[in-house]
Amino acid sequence: xxxxxxxxxxxxxxxxxxxxxxxxxxxxxxxxxxxxxxxxxxxxxxxxxxxxxxxxxxxxxxxxxxxxxxxxxxxxxxxxxxxxxxxxxxxxxxxxxxxxxxxxxxxxxxxxxxxxxxxxxxxxxxxxxxxxxxxxxxxxxxxxxxxxxxxxxxxxxxxxxxxxxxxxxxxxxxxxxxxxxxxxxxxxxxxxxxxxxxxxxxxxxxxxxxxxxxxxxxxxxxxxxxxxxxxxxxxxxxxxxxxxxxxxxxxxxxxxxxxxxxxxxxxxxxxxxxxxxxxxxxxxxxxxxxxxxxxxxxxxxxxxxxxxxxxxxxxxxxxxxxxxxxxxxxxxxxxxxxxxxxxxxxxxxxxxxxxxxxxxxxxxxxxxxxxxxxxxxxxxxxxxxxxxxxxxxxxxxxxxxxxxxxxxxxxxxxxxxxxxxxxxxxxxxxxxxxxxxxxxx
Amino acid sequence: xxxxxxxxxxxxxxxxxxxxxxxxxxxxxxxxxxxxxxxxxxxxxxxxxxxxxxxxxxxxxxxxxxxxxxxxxxxxxxxxxxxxxxxxxxxxxxxxxxxxxxxxxxxxxxxxxxxxxxxxxxxxxxxxxxxxxxxxxxxxxxxxxxxxxxxxxxxxxxxxxxxxxxxxxxxxxxxxxxxxxxxxxxxxxxxxxxxxxxxxxxxxxxxxxxxxxxxxxxxxxxxxxxxxxxxxxxxxxxxxxxxxxxxxxxx
Numbered sequence: 001x002x003x004x005x006x007x008x009x010x011x012x013x014x015x016x017x018x019x020x021x022x023x024x025x026x027x028x029x030x031x032x033x034x035x036x037x038x039x040x041x042x043x044x045x046x047x048x049x050x051x052x053x054x055x056x057x058x059x060x061x062x063x064x065x066x067x068x069x070x071x072x073x074x075x076x077x078x079x080x081x082x083x084x085x086x087x088x089x090x091x092x093x094x095x096x097x098x099x100x101x102x103x104x105x106x107x108x109x110x111x112x113x114x115x116x117x118x119x120x121x122x123x124x125x126x127x128x129x130x131x132x133x134x135x136x137x138x139x140x141x142x143x144x145x146x147x148x149x150x151x152x153x154x155x156x157x158x159x160x161x162x163x164x165x166x167x168x169x170x171x172x173x174x175x176x177x178x179x180x181x182x183x184x185x186x187x188x189x190x191x192x193x194x195x196x197x198x199x200x201x202x203x204x205x206x207x208x209x210x211x212x213x214x215x216x217x218x219x220x221x222x223x224x225x226x227x228x229x230x231x232x233x234x235x236x237x238x239x240x241x242x243x244x245x246x247x248x249x250x251x252x253x254x255x256x257x258x259x260x261x262x263x264x265x266x267x268x269x270x271x272x273x274x275x276x277x278x279x280x281x282x283x284x285x286x287x288x289x290x291x292x293x294x295x296x297x298x299x300x301x302x303x304x305x306x307x308x309x310x311x312x313x314x315x316x317x318x319x320x321x322x323x324x325x326x327x328x329x330x331x332x333x334x335x336x337x338x339x340x341x342x343x344x345x346x347x348x349x350x351x352x353x354x355x356x357x358x359x360x361x362x363x364x365x366x367x368x369x370x371x372x373x374x375x376x377x378x379x380x381x382x383x384x385x386x387x388x389x390x391x392x393x394x395x396x397x398x399x400x401x402x403x404x405x406x407x408x409x410x411x412x413x414x415x416x417x418x419x420x421x422x423x424x425x426x427x428x429x430x431x432x433x434x435x436x437x438x439x440x441x
Numbered sequence: 442x443x444x445x446x447x448x449x450x451x452x453x454x455x456x457x458x459x460x461x462x463x464x465x466x467x468x469x470x471x472x473x474x475x476x477x478x479x480x481x482x483x484x485x486x487x488x489x490x491x492x493x494x495x496x497x498x499x500x501x502x503x504x505x506x507x508x509x510x511x512x513x514x515x516x517x518x519x520x521x522x523x524x525x526x527x528x529x530x531x532x533x534x535x536x537x538x539x540x541x542x543x544x545x546x547x548x549x550x551x552x553x554x555x556x557x558x559x560x561x562x563x564x565x566x567x568x569x570x571x572x573x574x575x576x577x578x579x580x581x582x583x584x585x586x587x588x589x590x591x592x593x594x595x596x597x598x599x600x601x602x603x604x605x606x607x608x609x610x611x612x613x614x615x616x617x618x619x620x621x622x623x624x625x626x627x628x629x630x631x632x633x634x635x636x637x638x639x640x641x642x643x644x645x646x647x648x649x650x651x652x653x654x655x656x657x658x659x660x661x662x663x664x665x666x667x668x669x670x671x672x673x674x675x676x677x678x679x680x681x682x683x684x685x686x687x688x689x690x691x692x
Binding site (some may be wrong): 384386387388392395402407 | 492495502524531533534544605
């Protein structure tokens with residue numbers, strides 16, 4: 001137990017004991033990852049961005065990287081097949097499951113490939129971008145990912161290419177992943193004016209303490225449009241601590257939609273750099289947090305050029321003794337005039353024991369900008385409840401209808417229909433009320 | 442047996458007594474109007490009858506078809522056949538009128554031991570009742586009352602009443618703030634639903650409503666008590682004299 005807090009961590013010892021044969025540039029970036037982790041250590045209460053997170057088991061025990069492909073748990077077979085019409089890669093315990101892959105007949109100029117294969121075939125692209133975007137100095141787990149990733153995906157879409165079907169990346173944990181860590185890694189490059197949708201789905205079995213720390217880097221070149229649906233449905237004892245980083249060039253558009261409905265601890269940090277003029281980022285998130293769960297979204301939206309727009313809307317529903325954090329930064333750099341940036345966080349507490357933290361941060365260094373933010377925490381509206389009940393709807397069903405009403409807004413922006421239905425079902429399962437009412441929705 | 446019997450009803454909001462001994466009996470098929478100045482307790486009476494938790498009954502009794510109404514939860518009262526048309530219908534963004542009403546219809550049917558309404562039957566019922574209250578079909582697909590005008594909200598209340606077919610409908614200032622066209626169609630809706638088995642309690646601030654809905658009885662509520670009851674001619678008397686006379690008598 002004490003090993004974790006020694007001057008060199010067990011993770012460094014793991015790192016040194018690996019035997020790998022990789023290109024020098026990659027070895028250097030892995031080394032930078034482990035050094036960043038050594039400098040940071042595991043998060044603790046005195047680290048401002050991490051003070052609400054309780055590490056629990058993850059802070060006490062050593063989660064070594066899973067070293068082999070696990071089996072898809074029976075119950076998660078439907079998750080592996082979510083969104084039937086798609087190009088798909090499935091990973092279990094961080095390793096590619098070849099039998100689940102469906103990446104045939106990709107249009108010309110489009111690559112969807114396991115990262116390990118890409119190391120050989122797309123060496124130049126990887127060397128240019130992999131690990132050159134995500135920032136490791138504030139996120140110990142992203143640092144660990146950089147050091148330890150075993151596999152993941154490369155999505156590269158050539159300029160002017162529009163994909164009509166989405167790319168689906170599924171990262172599962174197996175029944176044998178107890179006390180194991182996996183570090184999925186994703187690199188996305190959108191060429192100029194390319195347009196496509198991605199779903200990144202994480203899930204695993206209940207009653208199993210495992211750890212997943214995914215990192216996704218998105219390079220959106222001029223005028224491209226990327227939609228990323230980031231779905232976290234880990235098992236109820238899992239730790240999920242991930243990072244998404246996007247760099248947007250001139251006129252590029254990113255729509256990131258987060259859905260957090262799993263894990264004992266689930267946190268995703270979203271970094272977006274609006275680097276070129278006219279870039280637009282839309283970040284949406286819905287977190288459903290049950291008894292004993294902790295959910296956390298940290299956003300870092302940086303307006304680095306003028307005429308960029310960003311909208312953030314994160315909604316949370318908490319029940320039982322749940323806890324959530326939304327911490328959202330809007331940083332407007334000097335000279336980023338005509339910035340238009342909005343941020344909203346709304347929380348619905350279904351239980352008096354639930355606790356939510358909402359922390360908007362605005363740092364504005366330009367003088368001709370529009371920035372708005374707001375945050376609300378509330379319970380179900382008493383008058384609305386009475387209104388529904390006065391029409392004969394039972395109290396629990398009325399609570400369910402109003403919970404649905406609160407969260408429904410976050411389903412509409414999901415740009416992949418099969419995924420929207422899936423999230424709708426997860427919402428129905430989470431909300432109060434009996435099956436008859438849920439069927440209506 | 443009377444449909445509704447209110448006996449010496451006392452009720453308070455946040456510790457302040459608003460109803461100070463109401464007595465009222467409504468028989469099946471009757472239309473009663475309660476009129477009164479602002480703050481007389483009209484809305485409190487409607488909320489107490491529908492079971493709003495913010496109102497505390499401090500004394501008295503209410504019997505609905507001989508049963509103690511006050512011991513029932515709001516949804517149980519609705520399922521037994523009590524309907525409250527709200528003075529300020531609540532907006533519920535995100536829930537379509539159709540879901541909401543289907544949930545309500547099914548809850549009531551279940552209570553009666555009937556099966557769930559099938560989709561075709563429901564649609565037929567809805568279309569029929571929408572015609573009855575001249576409601577725009579587009580409103581039905583929209584979220585409950587969201588962005589509705591004042592008139593549309595009140596029409597929606599009458600529409601819901603028409604669908605749910607209550608035994609006792611309490612309409613709390615359904616006429617307030619309506620222009621004459623909306624008032625007409627709301628009144629026509631109510632008149633169409635008049636039935637020997639159905640009773641109405643109209644709570645209103647304005648005598649004008651009673652030009653369109655002819656009540657059997659009119660009661661004047663002042664400072665939490667009914668100070669005078671009579672036929673529909675009482676409404677005309679009020680129109681001429683105002684409430685001042687009754688307020689003096691009450692004081």
